[in-house]
Amino acid sequence: MRKTKQEKLIEYEIVKRASEGDVDAINLVFAHYESYIRKLSLRPYTDEFGMTQFFVHYELKNRLETKLLEKILDFEAV
Numbered sequence: 001m002r003k004t005k006q007e008k009l010i011e012y013e014i015v016k017r018a019s020e021g022d023v024d025a026i027n028l029v030f031a032h033y034e035s036y037i038r039k040l041s042l043r044p045y046t047d048e049f050g051m052t053q054f055f056v057h058y059e060l061k062n063r064l065e066t067k068l069l070e071k072i073l074d075f076e077a078v
Contacts, residue, residue, distance in 0.1 A: 021073070029072055038061065
């Protein structure tokens with residue numbers, strides 16, 4: 001079963017708490033975006049037999065997570 005757009009959203013209260021520095025709320029936001037960040041961090045690798053495989057580029061993954069944390073803390077709740 002597919003998730004609807006409404007189910008994919010993070011609750012406003014969690015985002016607000018995360019922007020105020022609540023570690024538990026920040027972890028919830030990170031958990032929400034974990035698979036998306038992992039997918040963005042995949043890079044192809046072609047081995048000596050010509051087979052293409054994918055691996056997680058951890059430096060890129062760390063940079064994306066750092067940027068997400070910056071944006072969480074910069075968020076101003078209205």
